[in-house]
Amino acid sequence: EPEVTQTPSHQVTQMGQEVILRCVPISNHLYFYWYRQILGQKVEFLVSFYNNEISEKSEIFDDQFSVERPDGSNFTLKIRSTKLEDSAMYFCASLREGAYNEQFFGPGTRLTVL
Amino acid sequence: RKEVEQDPGPFNVPEGATVAFNCTYSNSASQSFFWYRQDCRKEPKLLMSVYSSGNEDGRFTAQLNRASQYISLLIRDSKLSDSATYLCVVNNFNKFYFGSGTKLNVKP
Numbered sequence: 001e002p003e004v005t006q007t008p009s010h011q012v013t014q015m016g017q018e019v020i021l022r023c024v025p026i027s028n029h030l031y032f033y034w035y036r037q038i039l040g041q042k043v044e045f046l047v048s049f050y051n052n053e054i055s056e057k058s059e060i061f062d063d064q065f066s067v068e069r070p071d072g073s074n075f076t077l078k079i080r081s082t083k084l085e086d087s088a089m090y091f092c093a094s095l096r097e098g099a100y101n102e103q104f105f106g107p108g109t110r111l112t113v114l
Numbered sequence: 115r116k117e118v119e120q121d122p123g124p125f126n127v128p129e130g131a132t133v134a135f136n137c138t139y140s141n142s143a144s145q146s147f148f149w150y151r152q153d154c155r156k157e158p159k160l161l162m163s164v165y166s167s168g169n170e171d172g173r174f175t176a177q178l179n180r181a182s183q184y185i186s187l188l189i190r191d192s193k194l195s196d197s198a199t200y201l202c203v204v205n206n207f208n209k210f211y212f213g214s215g216t217k218l219n220v221k222p
Contacts, residue, residue, distance in 0.1 A: 100163040103148075
């Protein structure tokens with residue numbers, strides 16, 4: 001069964017550095033999402049992406065964040081200048097459209113900002 | 115008011131027990147509803163979509179009450195492997211709102 005994949009599984013970076021998190025959504029899905037989950041807290045929506053543009057974003061998704069679909073398969077989240085509070089799990093998800101529009105998640109990238 | 119609310123638990127139950135979780139949502143226009151399971155430090159995995167008429171998948175039964183804006187999940191004959199956090203998720207025009215999750219511990 002097709003799966004969402006994410007790389008790297010763990011990224012350690014220094015505060016102020018740029019990071020790019022990568023996702024390969026399921027190939028015939030059209031909606032893609034990024035979420036974050038700070039340890040011990042709930043899953044928080046960051047951004048949704050459809051038809052090569054952002055369809056919605058949360059207040060967390062400020063100017064430090066950007067998303068891109070540079071080719072037909074990858075979907076990336078860039079954080080320009082990381083802060084300590086960006087340390088979290090970042091999950092990518094893609095949506096299977098249908099009667100219930102179910103989301104499927106990748107295994108996540110654990111980002112640690114030092 | 116939060117979009118989706120769940121009792122955080124934990125629910126500590128013995129193997130074989132039946133346990134039920136509820137979840138309430140605030141937006142009456144929400145279109146679809148889901149239960150996800152999340153193990154520690156792993157991604158949420160879709161457990162089941164919640165159909166308007168209610169649906170069952172093995173030991174798991176989900177119900178939706180649109181009038182009262184709540185969703186429930188019933189787990190029968192709990193197994194040790196059911197120990198996890200159960201997330202209630204509500205879809206409103208392809209924007210998904212997550213509850214904070216209900217933790218279940220099934221003990222031998």
